[in-house]
Amino acid sequence: MNLFYLRVNIQEAISLVFEFLWTLIKVNYEILRGIWKMIVPPEPKDVSNEIVLITGTGHGIGREMALRFARLGATIICVDINATTNEETANLIKQEKGKAHTYQCDVTNRAAVMQLAEKVTREVGDVSILVNNAGIMPCKPLLEQTEQEIKLLNDININANLWTLQAFLPSMMARNHGHIVAMSSMAGMMGIRNLVPYCGSKYAVRGIMEALAVELWDDPKDYKGIKLTTICPYMVDTGLCKKPRIRFENLMKLVAPGEAADMIVDAVRRDVIETSIPPELHYSIRYIHNLLPFRAAYVWNTFLNTGVDAHED
Ligand SMILES: NC(=O)c1ccc[n+]([C@@H]2O[C@H](COP(=O)([O-])OP(=O)(O)OC[C@H]3O[C@@H](n4cnc5c(N)ncnc54)[C@H](O)[C@@H]3O)[C@@H](O)[C@H]2O)c1
Known part of the structure; x- marks a missing residue:
């Protein structure tokens, strides 16, 4: 025995x-x-037959991404809460002979997002690239942020990602084909003063994307045909970051929205799982800064003195 x-x-x-x-x-x-x-990046994939839905296309990085995907031949679904600026983006695309459709939607409203998915599928087709870009960034000390401001921030920056995933992921899973792109931030990789709720929301975006990857890869149906890309921009000159503080401007400068969009579209086309804007920051933060003891990282950040100062709305 x-x-x-x-x-x-x-x-x-x-x-x-x-x-x-x-x-x-x-x-x-x-x-x-x-x-x-990293040394030999894969060839960028063709997106000319894809239907790309981008939230927050009325301004900034969203608008620039829409223009770039359209130039590559993709059909763009422009989604924004602001119908006027969203229409402007679609007109810019159409002036360049691109294909664009506009939908006004508040992405914090789950029912509205579900209706949007139904309408887009019926009127245009199945969305194959979903870019969760809409976001806000109140910038002041935590104790000065109201309950309403914090709830709205979490609704746009976190929950809207979940609503759009629930709306558009099923058709991607049915075809085992698709790409989900999420906008996190440098503030989703390190803590930054005046951005306590924002940092929390952008860490959450990275958490959602990582957990989603595991859920899709673990599934017996093996959804490897659905790619995921998380983007962590540093500071992009869209006006979102109203009072940027940069000590070493030659090393860490504000990136133009078009330049940021170029890097994002390139990362999506090469199926990069996570990157920063500019990309080199990703390695320094993830593989150097995040390995330091917390206090050592804090001392280093104090020397770099980079972040955002508080401002009134
Ligand atoms: N600009 C930066 O420095 C920076 C840095 C890191 C991360 N990001 C992230 O990149 C994304 C885009 O930033 P941006 O600078 O282009 O912003 P932006 O303010 O220029 O544009 C945001 C767009 O989202 C739309 N929007 C806001 N709330 C919405 C809602 N409830 N429903 C639908 N649309 C809504 C706005 O109308 C606007 O058109 C955000 O998620 C932001 O957090 C930006």
Whole structure:
């Protein structure tokens, strides 16, 4: 009896050791694959047949992304709460002979997002690239932010991502084809003064995207045809960041919205899972800053003295 259990235990131990060694091999393979993709990026994919829905296309990075995807031949679904500015974006696309459709929608309203999905599918077709871009950034100390402001921030920056996913992911899953893009921020990788709720919301975006990747990859249906990209911009000159504070302007300058959109569209086309704007910041924050003890990272940040100052709305 004892001998039997001993044999079973030895067999289990041997199989565990083999499983562990196989996992180590696969982990190292993925590390090498990541490094290789950094050195030799994959060819950008063709998006000319894709239907790209972007939220927040009325201004800033959203508008610039819409223009760029349209120039690549994609059909653009422009979604914004502001019908006038959204229409302007669609007109810019049409002037360049691109394909654009406009929909006014407050993405914080789940029912409205569900209706939007139904309408877009009926009128244009299945959305294959979803870009969750709409966002706001109140910038002042936490104790000066009202309950209403904080709830609205979380509704736009976090919950809207979940509503659009629930609305547009099912058709991507049915076809095992699609791409989800989310706008996090540098403030989703490190804490920044005057941005306490905003930082929380942008960390949440990264959490949502990471958990979604695991959920899709773990699924027995193996949804590897659905790609995910999370973008963490530093500071983009759209007016969102009203009082940027940058000590070393040559090293860390404000990026023009068009330049940011170029980098985002390129990352999407190369199926990059997560990157920053500019991309080199991603490596320094993720692989150097985030490995430092918290207080050491804080001292380093104090030296860099980069962030946003509080402002009245
Ligand atoms: N600009 C930056 O420096 C910066 C840095 C990091 C991350 N980001 C992120 O990038 C994204 C785009 O930023 P931006 O600077 O282009 O912003 P922006 O203010 O220029 O444009 C945001 C757009 O979203 C729309 N919008 C706001 N609330 C909405 C709602 N409830 N429903 C539908 N549309 C809504 C606005 O009308 C506007 O057209 C945001 O998620 C932001 O947090 C920006």
